[in-house]
Amino acid sequence: MSLDNDETDRVLEEERPGPNDLESALVSITLSDVVAHTPLVVEANTSLAAVIEAMQRVDRGTVLVVEAGKLVGIFTERDVLMKVAGHPIDLTQRKVSAFMTPDPVTP
DSSP states (O other): OOOOHHHHHHHHHHHSOOOOHHHHHHHHOOHHHHTOSOOEEEETTOBHHHHHHHHHHHTOSEEEEEETTEEEEEEEHHHIIIIITTSOOOTTTSBGGGTSEESOOOO
16 A cells, blocks of 8 residues: 555654644743742852852752852752762851852853
8 A cells, every 4th residue: 555645745744743732832932931039149158058058048949159259169959869869968167168160151
């Protein structure tokens, strides 16, 4: 049995459904929608306990780390999971600067 071009196109279309609602929403999100919140900024000598508490309080997953007003690092939820969680760390004594990603590239 052979399919004509119209039937082939129909079969291929059924195998490749269009974007779902989530995909459509993601395509329509702009960068300004993502960075609509004022960034959370902390000093490099801030304790991990204070930084994580601030992240929870203001519902942010990223913290900009500064020293003398200059951006020196970024600390994210991923840093908490990969560098902090599960390790015997005194969150009140250790500084965010020891766990941040240093020298983020900025435009």
